[in-house]
Amino acid sequence: MQRSRSLAKRLPAGIVDASFASLATFSVGLAAVNLLPATERGVYAVYFTTFMLGTVLPRNLIFTPSEVEAVGFPVESRVPLIGRTVSLGASPAILGAVVAAALAAIVAAPLTTADVIIPFTVTTAIAAMLSPLQDHVRKMLHIGLKSWLSAGISIVQFITAVVAILLMRGTDIALPWIPFGSLAIANLVSLSFGWVLTRGSHRRSTSAKQLRFGDLARRGRWLLLQAAAPSLAGFVAASVITRLASAEALGFAEAARVVAQPILVFATGLTAVLAPRTVEAAMRHDERTARRTSNIYLGAIAIAGSGYLVIAGWSWALNPMTRIVPAAYEFSGLVALTILANLWTAGVYLQVNELLGAKLETTLAKLSWAVSPIVLLGAATAGFTDAFARPLGRVFEAVTRFGVQRAVISSYYHKDLSQSDDGDDRHKPLPDPIA
16 A cells, blocks of 8 residues: 555656656757758758667667666665666667767758758767666666656756757857757756766665676667667658658658657656556566556546647647647648657557566567558658658557557466466555555
8 A cells, every 4th residue: 555655656756757858858849840940850850860769779778678677676776776777878878879870960961961960960979878878867766766856857957958958049059059959968967967866876786786788688689679660660761751752841740749749748757657567567467457557557648648639739729839839730630640649659658668577578579670660651651641641650550559569468468377376476466556
């Protein structure tokens, strides 16, 4: 019962954390879609796609496996692992950032000039290196039941991002330096703040040596394969859209993505708090707790998403986003379709954590490579659907992924457990997730 009350108290912290972290990214995206000309907005969309791709290597090779492993440690031993896990993930973070920025430069070179490519490439590399480190520190604080500390880091990130944008906008600095430049500064400042918050625990850790790069990477290679598929598919889709339609079309789709982002913000906040519980339930083969947690999650997503669709899906008098991001509403229905795409995408978040708890990384990787290319079906229509091609492909992909992952999870729980049910409490349900 005490654990349930603790979870109920931490849910708001998770939402605050994800909200402010995403508000930082939202403010950066807002600056990009409102300050940059139409073509450069499309170039920004290419770089943003590769920015996300650059975070895949450290996040999935080292950080996610270490977060899953941390759930198995006593609560008091989880936060002290941060020093070790950050040091293990630093090299992959640098490598992923450099490769992603270089890839973006190659794709964007035919679309614009060097005075746009250089600032985007440099700032994207720095932001892509720092972002997964900062995200990991926040997730480890959630796992260590210190969710409000994680929220504090995100608040610092948001404030720093806004201040950085305003300061750079007030100078003569070229506009392409501003979006990812402000995000890099925000990540650096908030990461430093988080490091200060946890520095005392780093020295007290005696369990950290149990985490080794090779052990984590062996498990993480499947997570890397799983996460690389949608990231690569998204990158290829963005490139296809710029070729079949135009960079401007991708720019309008990017503006709609910025408006639709609150759905994923809310989902990320819920996942941050509910994921450790889902992982543990899957580890224990506790279907009842996993299903109840999933139902709470999906119900909250459906309610919040439906409300946001009514408010922001269309251009009308009570929609504030039409004034904040006017470019998103150049095509009627584009934002509504993008919100629906995000709703289905959010639906798979907790499923992934459940599959990780079930130790089905290999299955998850294979599934991801089988399903992710579906997004290209939408991109292939760009010649006549224009900016709608991007969210259309994401709807196709997300709906398919949700259904397939749901079937895999159901199969996992309904396997014959007679050989493993030896009288221990592995299948004993956890306390209800909400008191």
